[in-house]
Amino acid sequence: MRLICCCSALLLLVLLPRTCQGGNILVIPTEGSHWINMDILLQALHSRGHNLTIIRSSKSWYIKDNSTYYSTYTVPVERSIDKEIITRIMSSIIDFERGALPLMSFLHSSVGLLDTVIEAHTAVGEYVSAIIDDRELIRTLKDTKFDVVLTDPCWGSGPILAKYLNLPLVYNVRWLIPEEAHFAIAPSPISYIPVAGSGLTDKMSFFQRVKNMIFYVVSQIQAHVAAKQVYQKICEKYLGPDEDFYQLMIDADIWLMRVDFVFDYPRPTMPNVVYMGGFQCKPAKPLPQHLEEFVQSSGEHGIIIMSLGTFVSELPADMANEIAAAFAKLPQKVIWRYKGSRPDTVGNNTLIVDWMPQNDLLGHPKIKLFVAHGGTNGVQEALYHGVPVVGLPVFFDQYDNLLRLEYRGAAKILTLSTVDKDNNFLKAIQEVLNEPSYRMNMQRLSRLHRDQPIRPMDNALFWIEFVMRHKGAAHLKPASLSMSWYSYHSVDVVLFLGGAVLLVFLSTFFLIRCLCNAMCKSKVKHE
Amino acid sequence: MRLICCCSALLLLVLLPRTCQGGNILVIPTEGSHWINMDILLQALHSRGHNLTIIRSSKSWYIKDNSTYYSTYTVPVERSIDKEIITRIMSSIIDFERGALPLMSFLHSSVGLLDTVIEAHTAVGEYVSAIIDDRELIRTLKDTKFDVVLTDPCWGSGPILAKYLNLPLVYNVRWLIPEEAHFAIAPSPISYIPVAGSGLTDKMSFFQRVKNMIFYVVSQIQAHVAAKQVYQKICEKYLGPDEDFYQLMIDADIWLMRVDFVFDYPRPTMPNVVYMGGFQCKPAKPLPQHLEEFVQSSGEHGIIIMSLGTFVSELPADMANEIAAAFAKLPQKVIWRYKGSRPDTVGNNTLIVDWMPQNDLLGHPKIKLFVAHGGTNGVQEALYHGVPVVGLPVFFDQYDNLLRLEYRGAAKILTLSTVDKDNNFLKAIQEVLNEPSYRMNMQRLSRLHRDQPIRPMDNALFWIEFVMRHKGAAHLKPASLSMSWYSYHSVDVVLFLGGAVLLVFLSTFFLIRCLCNAMCKSKVKHE
Incomplete structure (x- = not known):
């Protein structure tokens, strides 16, 4: 091929406006390694001139109180998903996995740990209630006139608060209570999209597809049990009896997904999913x-x-x-x-x-x-x-x-x-x-x-600011978000059309039988 | 909102390498308005230093012989989809539509014109055969060592030739023999994705969804009839008896789609679909x-x-x-x-x-x-x-x-x-x-x-050159491309699991019945 390096990718330069007057971003982050990558995004947003406000619990162990680039509201809580609980879960998993078969390991984390997972969600639920019940805090948040909520939705606090404050919503996301986020937002044929924990790739034998289907059903049940058990009650209490948590959760404006298709298997996606896998990566600096x-x-x-x-x-x-x-x-x-x-x-x-x-x-x-x-x-x-x-x-x-x-x-x-x-x-x-x-x-x-037309971090920043400029990204959200499952899957239409075809078929059959009978009788009569 | 214009989109500058040594691009274009937008893309590729070679038929009426920015191979054909046929179809449609109801209009273009459509595809089929049968031309094409085939696949010539020459394939596309291209490549729930010609939007009542389903079935039949009738035979003749035209057609590396989601309804998409809607648009120049x-x-x-x-x-x-x-x-x-x-x-x-x-x-x-x-x-x-x-x-x-x-x-x-x-x-x-x-x-x-992070035209150029640099974009093609329909939709898995559940249920039922019988008999015996 005569196409050589000099004809490499179009070079894209990102010019940051020097006198950029930023917007107001409300951040509802998650602890642990999730905070590490959110923090990188926040530093980039700060350098673009935005004001960042973080809500954290009094038991946060990664997210420090006020910093040079963000301010915090600390909400007092009695219990939280604190470091000790997580460390204990880790040790239990390590001990268990040493002797386990893969299927047992999946069941252990899906079913055996379900109680612990629900307990953690419950702690998050109490945290959300503590925020909303603090009228003073809510008034301050409303007065600040935020442009967008940025959250990692692996717990349910961010989406509920964004809805309560009626603000546009951007996800920094890979996991969503607790399924892989694509399963909630994009069509996901189980025939070639492996469920998290299944140990499968996108090329499966028949029995691997059977296994994937079983894992899918179990993980869906787990996801919906956790959501129903904890967050649905909070939605109904604070947002109205008709508010469905699952629909609210998938209604974010932009999903900044922490993968790309060099890393992940190619699969259906949606217009409001933006891939920023590797956004935190950068050339090496000299070592100490x-x-x-x-x-x-x-x-x-x-x-x-x-x-x-x-x-x-x-x-x-x-x-x-x-x-x-x-x-x-x-x-x-x-x-x-x-x-x-x-x-x-x-x-x-x-x-x-x-x-x-x-x-x-x-x-x-x-x-x-x-x-x-x-x-x-x-x-x-x-x-x-x-x-x-x-x-x-x-x-x-x-x-x-x-x-x-x-x-x-x-x-x-x-x-x-x-x-x-x-x-x-x-x-x-x-x-x-x-x-x-x-x-x-x-x-x-x-x-x-x-080899991408735009650096993942620049893409992420662009879409956060897009949502701020346009007060959302409604034009990228599919109409399916508000549909019932049977309408979405055309179950009613197929039943209706199937019924209509059956009716025509049966009517024709009976009509022909009546005609035959009539003709036979008339023949007998004539004889 | 305090976010104001000065904090508008990240400014992206595209720096074109001055001494760019281009690659070789084989272009298999389509006539009419399709050529107008392909031509704009070709001029941009030419200005990036690429060599463009076009295959055209001797009856081309839009695509001129050699130009300043491309060279041509003209293939003699006896018949083609010439201007007169198209103009005649137009007049027939205008006369028909003036008195028609929408449903009749759809049936007229879907069924009434099916013969004409198949006739046009047949002419294209003869054109493909004429190219492949020209051993001299094929040898020259193989010797040129093209990096990529660029085509508009609303007819079947481009995909077949790319496969025959074993070259990476990029589509400049909106329509695909003759359905809307998304229907071939991405999951398309009929419940909120209106079929072309249905006159529906992405928000439908129950009966509109019924109508959309009927239109979908008719358009799928039409698409597959056209493909089977014409192109499948050519595939089998030149590419081997196992080559399936439909699978070959959806196997392009990159689909440069001539829409975006400001214009089109939001819907599922795929990693190798790149939206370049409006790529031809530019600021106005002064008028004469x-x-x-x-x-x-x-x-x-x-x-x-x-x-x-x-x-x-x-x-x-x-x-x-x-x-x-x-x-x-x-x-x-x-x-x-x-x-x-x-x-x-x-x-x-x-x-x-x-x-x-x-x-x-x-x-x-x-x-x-x-x-x-x-x-x-x-x-x-x-x-x-x-x-x-x-x-x-x-x-x-x-x-x-x-x-x-x-x-x-x-x-x-x-x-x-x-x-x-x-x-x-x-x-x-x-x-x-x-x-x-x-x-x-x-x-x-x-x-x-x-308000996009990269201009649609720059995005299109980037992805064409990406395919040239990496000899394809296999990492963006989903595993589903090579799956049978029943595997893709998990029909076999659902039947298997359904059967297994039924078996367990029936076994349990008969076991209980046997036990009951045995117990009753034993009771009677004892009495």
């Missing part, structure tokens, strides 16, 4: 001197980094020892973000740290491999920098995220139940290091991801 | 002096322009007279593009022209109203410039196009059957001129349309 020296000391072998994310602070001692021992056998240098007790088997080539500049390490020329738990943020960063992955998923979407890379030949997945057996961990690392296809595939994905 | 003088002479009243597109050269004399007489009664000046005999009733305020710079007139400050037939190009230009429309649709998508504007309060539609009765034409023009909501609504649509 001590880290740079450690990295350079790896010579031609390069470095491996490992992190299991924000929730998993400690692994079972035997598992941590097995991992450290495997690392010790490698010629590479290893930087391992780990907050648990230092394993006995840590080698000289391994640096254990509390925190690391993950993006800058992933973008370093010496990086060879990323051992990751499969959280969306980390996986997207690995993809952006083209670094192959050995995955050690713990819970929720992590296996699915890693599977999307493994399916495209860019990662290898280990499970908690087998990671410390038969040298599996060492073998997986050596395979991904020594087999060039892993790196080549990941770099191909990286090239595709970076 | 004689036109500018005529326009300025309208004073405060402003001007009205009228055009019924490229196909309708003449109206029935009585209808033309009625229209001219209505114009004569207005204080505005009128520019009417009309090639028929000059009506007797033309007023002093009306200038009849063979051709007019439509975009420049629509963008002129004196413009008040556009009388249009509703072709996509004209409607998009009116929307871009915010000019309200009185619509006089003739055939195919024109009523639907105008309906999208009328539904949003930006146009008023007349029908051929009533335009010359009861002063309808004059009344409609006066209503749209005097009722400010028409202009305000159209200008609101214009603001929404212009």
Whole structure:
């Protein structure tokens, strides 16, 4: 092909107006890793001149009180989804998964943990009530004349408050109480769209499709049980008896989806879904001197980094020892973000740290491999920098995220139940290091991801401001949002037309029979 | 809202590489108004340094032989969809529609004209065969090493040739043999997506949904009959006995769709569909002096322009007279593009022209109203410039196009059957001129349309070049493309699971009955 690099993507420059007078944005964020990516978006919005106001609970553990770029209203609550509960759930999952079969693992997180999930939603429900019942706060919010509500709807607080305040709504979203967000907004044929937790890809055998259907039904029940049990009551109390929570939730103006189709399987989407996968990714900055020296000391072998994310602070001692021992056998240098007790088997080539500049390490020329738990943020960063992955998923979407890379030949997945057996961990690392296809595939994905007409972050900012300029994006919302399920699926029309056809068929049949009978009788009479 | 103009859309600058060495693009265009917009895209591709090669038939009437910006291969054909046939079909439709009810009109174009449509497809089929049978031409095409095929797939030639030459494929598309293209590529719930020709919007009553379903079934049959009758045979002859034309047709890498969701109803879409509605629109250039003088002479009243597109050269004399007489009664000046005999009733305020710079007139400050037939190009230009429309649709998508504007309060539609009765034409023009909501609504649509993160033309160019850089866009094509209909709709899975549930239910029932029987017998025995 004669088309060469000089004819690469149209170069798009984003010129930020210097004297931009911003709008007012009300932010209803979610804790944990969800806050990490919301925070990046908020900093970008702040730099565009917008005023940001955050509502947080008095038990927030990630979202700090007032900062240099946002102000907060702190709502006192008695209980919340606090760090201890989450950490406890994590440990329970890790212990369970070590011995579990995949189906059992799904049932454990779908059914076994349903009570815990509902308990968490209930805490969020109480938080919403506390906000709305605070008349002083509500009056202040109404007086501020916000232009838009920006929220992560993996809990129900944001959509309800936006509706109560009658404000346009933008989602920073991937999960929605608690299904994958596309399932709520876009048609999702179960025949090629794997349900979260199913461990399937978009190419399934017949029995895999059967499994996917079962998982779909279970996850839908779970989603609707959680919604009905908690949020429907709040909707009816504060928004009127006819307000349906599920319809309210899917009525957002713009869905800024934290994936793109280099990472996710291609599937139907909607006009108001904007893909901003990898919006948080950016070129690497120089490392702090001590880290740079450690990295350079790896010579031609390069470095491996490992992190299991924000929730998993400690692994079972035997598992941590097995991992450290495997690392010790490698010629590479290893930087391992780990907050648990230092394993006995840590080698000289391994640096254990509390925190690391993950993006800058992933973008370093010496990086060879990323051992990751499969959280969306980390996986997207690995993809952006083209670094192959050995995955050690713990819970929720992590296996699915890693599977999307493994399916495209860019990662290898280990499970908690087998990671410390038969040298599996060492073998997986050596395979991904020594087999060039892993790196080549990941770099191909990286090239595709970076080749976009507009940077994901700029696209996200554009659409938030679009909603602010036009007071919503009603022209992008489909008419289906207000339809009943039987109208949407044309069940009534098909029954009606089927009935009409049957009626015509039967009438004709009886008419012919009557005629035949009449003719026979007349024949008999004549004889 | 404190968000003001200075904080408007991110400004995006497209920097064209100066020394861009272009790729090779093979173009398989369509005649008529379809060529007009393809030509605009080709000029833009040429200015980006690409080499364009067009295959045209010896009976092409729009696509000229070699030009300054493309070269051509002319394939001799015995018959083609020539101008005379199209003009004859137009006249037949106009005569028919004047007296027809909407349903009859649909049946006339769907069933009555089916033979003519199949005849036209057959001519295209012969053209494809003539190309492939020309071994010399095929060798030259293969030697040229094209990077991509660009085609308008409203006929079947482009997809078949792209497959035969094994090249990536980009569509400049709105219609696809002969259904609206979305119906082929994206899930299309019939409950809120009106079928072309149904005269419905995205909000339907029960009986409108019944009507839409009937129209859907008829149009699907028509689409598949045309495809099977003509193109399937060609596929089997040249591409192998297992090649399915319909699957081949929906397998394009990128679909550059000539609508957007300011114009069209919001609906499900797919990752490889790129919306470039209005890509041909641009700010007005100054008018030629004689036109500018005529326009300025309208004073405060402003001007009205009228055009019924490229196909309708003449109206029935009585209808033309009625229209001219209505114009004569207005204080505005009128520019009417009309090639028929000059009506007797033309007023002093009306200038009849063979051709007019439509975009420049629509963008002129004196413009008040556009009388249009509703072709996509004209409607998009009116929307871009915010000019309200009185619509006089003739055939195919024109009523639907105008309906999208009328539904949003930006146009008023007349029908051929009533335009010359009861002063309808004059009344409609006066209503749209005097009722400010028409202009305000159209200008609101214009603001929404212009507020995009990237200009539609730049987006289209980006994605064509993306396909050239990456040799396709396989990562954006859904896995569903290769699935059978029953797998896609999970019919087999639902039957299997339904059967399994029934089996369990029946087994349990019979088991209980056997147990009951056994217990009863044992009881009787004991008694």
